[in-house]
Amino acid sequence: MKFRKASAAAAAAVALAVTATACGGSDSxxxxxxxxxxxxxxxxxxxxxxxxxxxxxxxxxxxxxxxxxxxxxxxxxxxxxxxxxxxxxxxxxxxxxxxxxxxxxxxxxxxxxxxxxxxxxxxHQDLLVRADDSSITKAEDLNTKKLCSVTGSTSAQNVKDKLAPKADLLEQGGYSECLTGLENKAVDALTTDDSILAGYAAQKEHQGKFKLVGLKMSDExxxxxxxxxxxxxxxxxxxxxxxxxxxxxxxxxxxxxxxxxxxxxxxxxxxxxxx
Missing domain, CATH: 3.40.190.10 (Periplasmic binding protein-like II)
Incomplete structure (x- = not known):
């Protein structure tokens, strides 16, 4: 009887372990x-x-x-x-x-x-502008321009605090809103990491409309x-x-x-x- 009870307990322990493994497989x-x-x-x-x-x-x-x-x-x-x-x-x-x-x-x-x-x-932090805009070639050019970025962006504050304090900064909920504003000429430039800007500019519906200025305002x-x-x-x-x-x-x-x-x-x- 003792042997049978021990066997039953061991089997239960194994079953419990298998169940735990199955439950914990891919959710962690x-x-x-x-x-x-x-x-x-x-x-x-x-x-x-x-x-x-x-x-x-x-x-x-x-x-x-x-x-x-x-x-x-x-x-x-x-x-x-x-x-x-x-x-x-x-x-x-x-x-x-x-x-x-x-x-x-x-x-x-x-x-x-x-x-x-x-x-x-x-x-690197960079600027995205309209493809036909040659008036922005350096960060200081933003002092007379409208700059867009997302709310709370460190990129935007970097420009305002260090590079172009007189820039007219517009903060939006997302980069898509900034891109729409850039296309409609409501803003003159969008700033964040160049890889993110390139990703947006490379979309089929945006190809040929925008260009990166090529600045290196930070290392990311x-x-x-x-x-x-x-x-x-x-x-x-x-x-x-x-x-x-x-x-x-x-x-x-x-x-x-x-x-x-x-x-x-x-x-x-x-x-x-x-x-």
Missing amino acids: GGGDDKKITIGIKFDQPGLGLKTPDGKYEGFDVDVATYVAKELGYDAKDITWKQSPSAERENLIKNGDVKFVVASYSINDKRKKEVDFAGPYLLA KYGIGLKKGDKDLQAKINKALEKMVSDGTWDQLVQKNFGPANYKNEPAPKIEETS
Whole structure:
């Protein structure tokens, strides 16, 4: 009887463990071996965009897909999770995603909460203007112009505080509103990272309408955010990024996603985040 009771208890324990594994498989950033959850932006053309038909496209999406494949996951194994700027650290720390690839600039404040792999892209703050506008060639030209950016943007404040204090700043809820204003001549320029601007300008409906001025008003090193202390994953992602550059894929992805905007990208940056 004692043997039978022990066997029953063991069987129950095994069943409970199997159930727990099944329940915890892919909802915590890809816990099982078959699925992985990756954080991206859903609303940034050229970087991370969820299209009306439910597909995902952009440079960040392509980079994330390449890295995932090097980690052993096919594209069909990926679950994409929307990762707004303000939520990226929480999603990583809570285990909702395995890693985040979302125009995620590496800085000291963020490194206190999460670790990074990379960088995989060096972007700069720039200006987007109408293609036929030759009156804006430097930041100081904005002193007599209307500048648009999103509410609370550090890019806009950088211009107002340091470069063109007399610029007429209009803040909108999103970059799309700024783009509409730029096209309709309600504003003269839009400012944020050049990679984001190139993504918008490269959209089919916008091709030929806008141009990047080509200023380098800041350095933004995009990294892949992951849970703090996960050095094994960091090393594996860095290895994947190095391979992506060496096999030519990185250049192909830049051209694919930003080429139509004549984006003059920097060369692939060297891996810096290793500890």
